[in-house]
Amino acid sequence: xxxxxxxxxxxxxxxxxxxxxxxxxxxxxxxxxxxxxxxxxxxxxxxxxxxxxxxxxxxxxxxxxxxxxxxxxxxxxxxxxxxxxxxxxxxxxxxxxxxxxxxxxxxxxxxxxxxxxxxxxxxxxxxxxxxxxxxxxxxxxxxxxxxxxxxxxxxxxxxxxxxxxxxxxxxxxxxxxxxxxxxxxxxxxxxxxxxxxxxxxxxxxxxxxxxxxxxxxxxxxxxxxxxxxxxxxxxxxxxxxxxxxxxxxxxxxxxxxxxxxxxxxxxxxxxxxxxxxxxxxxxxxxxxxxxxxxxxxxxxxxxxxxxxxxxxxxxxxxxxxxxxxxxxxxxxxxxxxxxxxxxxxxxxxxxx
Amino acid sequence: xxxxxxxxxxxxxxxxxxxxxxxxxxxxxxxxxxxxxxxxxxxxxxxxxxxxxxxxxxxxxxxxxxxxxxxxxxxxxxxxxxxxxxxxxxxxxxxxxxxxxxxxxxxxxxxxxxxxxxxxxxxxxxxxxxxxxxxxxxxxxxxxxxxxxxxxxxxxxxxxxxxxxxxxxxxxxxxxxxxxxxxxxxxxxxxxxxxxxxxxxxxxxxxxxxxxxxxxxxxxxxxxxxxxxxxxxxxxxxxxxxxxxxxxxxxxxxxxxxxxxxxxxxxxxxxxxxxxxxxxxxxxxxxxxxxxxxxxxxxxxxxxxxxxxxxxxxxxxxxxxxxxxxxxxxxxxxxxxx
Numbered sequence: 001x002x003x004x005x006x007x008x009x010x011x012x013x014x015x016x017x018x019x020x021x022x023x024x025x026x027x028x029x030x031x032x033x034x035x036x037x038x039x040x041x042x043x044x045x046x047x048x049x050x051x052x053x054x055x056x057x058x059x060x061x062x063x064x065x066x067x068x069x070x071x072x073x074x075x076x077x078x079x080x081x082x083x084x085x086x087x088x089x090x091x092x093x094x095x096x097x098x099x100x101x102x103x104x105x106x107x108x109x110x111x112x113x114x115x116x117x118x119x120x121x122x123x124x125x126x127x128x129x130x131x132x133x134x135x136x137x138x139x140x141x142x143x144x145x146x147x148x149x150x151x152x153x154x155x156x157x158x159x160x161x162x163x164x165x166x167x168x169x170x171x172x173x174x175x176x177x178x179x180x181x182x183x184x185x186x187x188x189x190x191x192x193x194x195x196x197x198x199x200x201x202x203x204x205x206x207x208x209x210x211x212x213x214x215x216x217x218x219x220x221x222x223x224x225x226x227x228x229x230x231x232x233x234x235x236x237x238x239x240x241x242x243x244x245x246x247x248x249x250x251x252x253x254x255x256x257x258x259x260x261x262x263x264x265x266x267x268x269x270x271x272x273x274x275x276x277x278x279x280x281x282x283x284x285x286x287x288x289x290x291x292x293x294x295x296x297x298x299x300x301x302x303x304x305x306x307x308x309x310x311x312x313x314x315x316x317x318x319x320x321x322x323x324x325x326x327x328x329x330x331x332x333x334x335x336x337x338x339x340x341x342x343x344x345x346x347x348x349x350x351x352x
Numbered sequence: 353x354x355x356x357x358x359x360x361x362x363x364x365x366x367x368x369x370x371x372x373x374x375x376x377x378x379x380x381x382x383x384x385x386x387x388x389x390x391x392x393x394x395x396x397x398x399x400x401x402x403x404x405x406x407x408x409x410x411x412x413x414x415x416x417x418x419x420x421x422x423x424x425x426x427x428x429x430x431x432x433x434x435x436x437x438x439x440x441x442x443x444x445x446x447x448x449x450x451x452x453x454x455x456x457x458x459x460x461x462x463x464x465x466x467x468x469x470x471x472x473x474x475x476x477x478x479x480x481x482x483x484x485x486x487x488x489x490x491x492x493x494x495x496x497x498x499x500x501x502x503x504x505x506x507x508x509x510x511x512x513x514x515x516x517x518x519x520x521x522x523x524x525x526x527x528x529x530x531x532x533x534x535x536x537x538x539x540x541x542x543x544x545x546x547x548x549x550x551x552x553x554x555x556x557x558x559x560x561x562x563x564x565x566x567x568x569x570x571x572x573x574x575x576x577x578x579x580x581x582x583x584x585x586x587x588x589x590x591x592x593x594x595x596x597x598x599x600x601x602x603x604x605x606x607x608x609x610x611x612x613x614x615x616x617x618x619x620x621x622x623x624x625x626x627x628x629x630x631x632x633x634x635x636x637x638x639x640x641x642x643x644x645x646x647x648x649x650x651x652x653x654x655x656x657x658x659x660x661x662x663x664x665x666x667x668x669x670x671x672x673x674x675x676x677x678x679x680x681x682x683x684x685x686x687x688x689x690x
Contacts, residue, residue, distance in 0.1 A: 249533020
């Protein structure tokens with residue numbers, strides 16, 4: 001990736017890359033702990049979204065608020081919340097960020113005005129409320145809503161966009177578009193475009209490559225200036241990839257990765273369904289099976305798509321500038337994250 | 353009789369009903385994947401994936417039912433029903449009454465429910481008492497594969513809206529999807545008799561609101577639904593070893609409640625423990641106490657319910673959800689006190 005002719009104000013690719021890499025390694029550590037069975041339930045990583053998280057969160061100030069979705073880890077980490085506390089929360093420990101009560105979809109930090117929710121679309125009204133409080137109590141501060149393109153079909157989010165325009169709320173609506181609404185392909189169940197919807201409410205909107213952190217940074221800087229200046233909300237629509245699919249252990253990704261093993265378990269019931277008396281024509285049934293398998297293929301392709309990886313893109317650019325500095329930086333991040341993990345998994349008394 | 357899984361029973365009953373009644377359609381998030389076998393067989397026109405727009409597609413299901421379809425609308429987790437509550441509270445539940453009973457809403461809302469796999473308090477609720485509080489809604493909570501299939505047919509045949517709740521500890525695919533994710537490093541306390549069991553070759557609906565007494569006992573009665581039934585049975589075994597004879601009644605439907613069965617079972621023993629995975633206050637357990645008092649019965653009473661927001665931490669989650677130990681303690685205390 002060529003370095004842009006004019007770098008955005010305040011943008012320095014080195015610390016930005018460092019934060020993105022921190023997030024990636026941190027989530028890789030989470031993934032490992034999850035595989036070991038030390039983290040329970042669902043685990044939605046923000047892997048693939050690091051450039052969006054970095055481009056937004058690194059420009060926030062004290063007093064700005066964050067309304068997060070079910071993939072809150074990266075944004076919270078970059079906001080400066082103690083990663084040891086985050087990890088302990090995911091381990092369900094009483095000394096975790098939320099005392100082991102919330103878990104990964106329900107991470108909160110009142111000091112940072114940061115709240116997450118596992119209900120799709122809930123970050124819209126949450127950001128509007130944070131922004132409303134900001135208008136009264138912290139003029140010049142903003143609220144950010146992070147959500148996926150699937151959430152843009154949720155009424156509460158669309159209503160929040162209208163509310164933010166009507167009340168000129170300082171909100172940044174950040175749409176992370178990975179093309180998947182849980183495990184349904186978004187274009188199959190959506191009309192129009194995110195930016196088009198925002199403009200329909202009279203809100204400025206821009207679209208960009210969410211794996212290009214400099215592009216994200218520039219778009220965010222414009223929206224932030226507008227919001228801080230009391231001119232109201234902006235929607236930014238960024239494209240990104242979701243290599244781990246909806247969550248760790250996603251059954252469709254398991255099929256894509258180990259088709260023989262996983263499909264052999266499905267084969268019996270599927271065959272009976274396809275041959276069952278009554279239903280649609282055999283031809284349509286075969287086509288339905290084909291559509292299912294084509295979604296699996298698409299998932300497999302997403303999982304192995306290196307091109308859209310924000311980390312590789314930034315890395316390639318920086319390697320051309322100063323390879324040695326890059327390697328040193330990476331070593332520092334590796335050590336930092338392994339230190340975080342060691343500290344987080346240590347018994348409580350020792351951790352103090 | 354053959355043995356199949358809880359989820360397999362629901363699918364078999366649905367397939368049987370869909371093959372004979374073209375008015376039955378399924379829609380909701382990800383149903384083309386969650387119900388892939390029905391999708392293959394019946395196609396997208398009848399198994400249709402929806403956007404993440406619960407208030408729209410559940411609201412649409414209400415009038416689709418009023419206009420001749422028999423929709424089975426899915427909201428994945430009952431926790432997500434909060435997003436679409438207006439469609440159920442103010443529309444599905446009211447239409448029959450508002451129309452002077454001239455217009456019915458034959459709608460099934462299917463959702464998974466329940467905890468026990470460490471997914472946190474926004475994904476593990478039960479909420480059947482909250483839903484059953486609304487006049488006009490029926491709520492069914494099967495505890496075995498046979499009842500899962502039969503109650504699905506009951507729900508499909510009913511002329512009013514039915515909330516069909518499928519406990520995630522009983523449905524293996526939900527537990528794998530939301531809990532294990534293919535891991536062998538985690539384990540769950542799955543009641544075997546609920547996750548897999550004998551089912552009829554041809555499905556027939558149960559009457560709506562008919563409880564089943566699964567175990568006879570002379571000292572006290574345990575009343576429950578869903579996974580709580582299995583926890584109660586395990587508790588009854590343990591109590592037996594202490595010389596306490598506990599009967600277990602599976603309510604099977606929360607609304608309407610089988611009031612006769614409850615009164616009979618409780619008046620026979622004079623002691624009752626309600627085991628309810630839904631929240632403790634203002635719910636099923638309190639309702640049962642009220643109906644017993646209204647019937648002039650004054651049994652010794654205790655309730656073992658979910659005591660608050662469900663903690664993410666699995667150790668504390670285990671304490672907050674009704675567990676066998678808490679049931680045994682409550683039962684023993686009742687017997688010792690009276």
